[in-house]
Amino acid sequence: MLGFRVHDRVFSCVFIYLLVSSFCNAASGNHAKLHAVGGIVDYSSVTGKQQKIAMEMAIVDYHAQVRQLHPRVVLHVMDSRKDPLRAASLAKKLIKKENVSVIIGLDRYDEAVIVAQLGNTSQVPVLSLASDVPFSAPSLWPFLVNMARSQRAQMKAVAAIVQSWQWRKVTVIYEDTPSSVNGIFPDLIEALQEVNADIDYYLPLQAFPLYSIQEKLRDLQRRQSRVFIVHTSSSLAINIFLEAKRLKMMKKEFVWITTDSISNFIDSFNSSTISAMQGVLGVKGFSAFYVQKRYKDFSMRFKAKFRSEHPTQKYMQPGTFALNAYDALYTAVLAIEGKQNPKSLAHNLINHTSVDGEKLLARILQSKFMGLSGEVNFKGGTLAPSKIFQIVNVIGKSYLRLGYWSEGLGFSMNINNGTKYSKSMKILGQVNWPGRSSTTPKGWAIATSSNRLRIGVPGRNTFKEFVNVTYAHPGKPIVGGWSIDVFKAVVQNLPYNLLYDFFPYNGTYDALVQEISLSTFDAVVGDTNIVANRCAYAEFSQPYSDSGLQLLVYSKSKTSAARAWLFMKPFTTCTWISTALVNLYSGFVVWFIERQTNRDFEGSWFKQCGTIIWLAFTTLFTSLQGDKLHSNLSRMAAVIWLFVALAITSSYTASLTSFLTYQNFDPPVTTVETLIRTGAKVGCNGNSFVVKYLQHVLDFDPQNIVRIYKEDDYPEALRSGQIAAAFLEVPYIKLLLAKNCKGFKTGESYKVGGFGFSGTLRKLEKTMLDSNKCSESDDKDDYSLGLDSFWGLFAITGGASTIAFLFYFFPCRIPKWSGFSSRVFSETEPKHETHNLPGRFASSQHDPDQDERVLFDAEMKNQ
Structure with missing residues (x-):
């Protein structure tokens, strides 16, 4: 404490000496040109107090660096009291009466916009510290310069860590200030959505009182999510981690990720804080490595001055807001002096004449130096965001630098040329998680105060293999079946615990889905088809089975007579x-x-x-x-x-x-057109949407639709001829064919999702096909060869x-044919003479052998 008091006295003496010297110099007629800089902050907030002290320290450091006894730049800081109109009035006063060259502060967007309008009119640059100023603001107000860095790239780095370990739910712990809320949430929400993660809970905190932090952390401990993203000032972060350790929230299965507003200042934390942060993952600014020594000196002096001016408040570590204010004032001073960096301030110590607002704005936008908050470099009227971040892991007495994350490239061990990049953080090696665990936390745990989900299931299902509801005791249903098994398998693979209870519903499937919109059920699980009219009442998951409607028919065996x-x-x-x-x-x-x-x-x-x-x-x-x-x-x-x-x-x-x-079977009817033309009876599930589909889309007569409510009734109805065909969803068709394969056959199939329910798609398709349909002849002989x-x-x-x-025949009638006819005739007649043959077949030649055969035949007949 003695060291702080001595330091306070030295600082106060230097500050008083500079003020007295300035007064004496003015009284003695020294006409050296003074440049005024205005500041507008909110004294009632801790952020405003930090910004005021940081700007005053920047003025002192500036004069100490230029080694001038007479002040060259004076600072006028005023209190806005969170009132945009008061901020505008103060800005007008600073411009008119104090003749300021630059206005700094305004960490609220509404204040920055209204003062920027005055800056445009008076051509006075306005350096805003509001983190929620949009990128399009400089195009509307050219004299508005945003000194708060965009958090988009850093939030992508945080989301990349979440994606690497496949966490799906996170909790955000943030400091309850407008700049904190507006500065990160739009970018963080977008970044998490890109990696299929959501924010499960938002926890706003304030530095004091401490019991409030304890109470809210206890509430957080009872929730399910175990992945915490912390975005606060470094001083608030110290209290958070100390309390978290007391509540045993720094053990296994907990994940803590800090942004650069905390990670940049880990080196300045004492041993007790470091001990409480063991296992924390941090996203750290790439330039923070180069400003650690400067920050340590600045932090020590800042805490001494803050305590001297606000002795009733807890000792405060300088946050990002203070560092931005310090760099903003140094940016203004360099522009006024016409210098490129703070090191050149000690040279060419001449009294510069004032410059107009446009030239001063151009100098500000050309600034390029390493400040306390990182590199100061402007692009498009906005402080250029960081593209590269260090990934650190708190372990032991300090932290371990695991590697880097680069926007558009991913994680890497270093940032040299030829470096290998990966979208997964696993490329950086082993992480030491809280509780000194080397096992990656699941990111969730069983909640102690979560409401159980009410899951509706079909109570009167036709096909029990999909959903089967039985009662071992009255009022205590036992729900099973394939659809239920699929649901349970999905729940087991979720990265968090899902508590639920099944509630049977005995109405139709359409009514069951509508109960979700009436808040009767949180969800419905079962063999529920996805059709257009149901989408008005609930959102459906990805189908886990074949969708569509199919025709089932039975081929009768031919009779023995046939x-x-x-x-x-x-x-x-x-x-x-x-x-x-x-x-x-x-x-x-x-x-x-x-x-x-x-x-x-x-x-x-x-x-x-x-x-x-x-x-x-x-x-x-x-x-x-x-x-x-x-x-x-x-x-x-x-x-x-x-x-x-x-x-x-x-x-x-x-x-x-x-x-x-x-x-062997009679050919079954397998087309809808034939069924409708012949007026055949068709069966379907009486509780499903198929009844309406057959009437309004396929144009069946309602009198020909038979409603069936039992699975075993379908085969019997088809065999007996009660129905000529059955229309069922594809999963039901598979089940029936598995049980009754003999004689059953599938026919046409129909898509029922989207426009299919209204029939628009099918009618358009039918119109197209009918206009190009060729005539087909009826084959009544069933493939018989004609x-x-x-x-x-x-x-x-x-x-x-x-x-x-x-x-x-004809050569005998026309004997004059001698050529071809004679040759044919000679070939057809025997060469021997046969006297027994009548007419023209008798020959003039005598054959003794033939006579012997004739005599032999005659003797045989006589015998």
């Missing part, structure tokens, strides 16, 4: 008749040619008719022996006939196999038989 005649199905009736006629005709031609020379064709007319029929049809199934035919004409007709018979029998065998394998498949073969064999018949 199967008995299945062998006739391969050919159409016309094909059967044509095959018979062609075979009879071909057999007749072969018989006619061979009847005089082939003994197999002899006998009575009745026998020969049987031979013709036998010859016609056995050719289809057995090969005709060519060596038994004596005429080349009959052989020619028989060869072609055999080829056609082979093609017909092969086609018949293949077609019959297909019918026996695939055509005459069009064989008429070419029939024409070939018929033509060949006819040609053979003509070549055989």
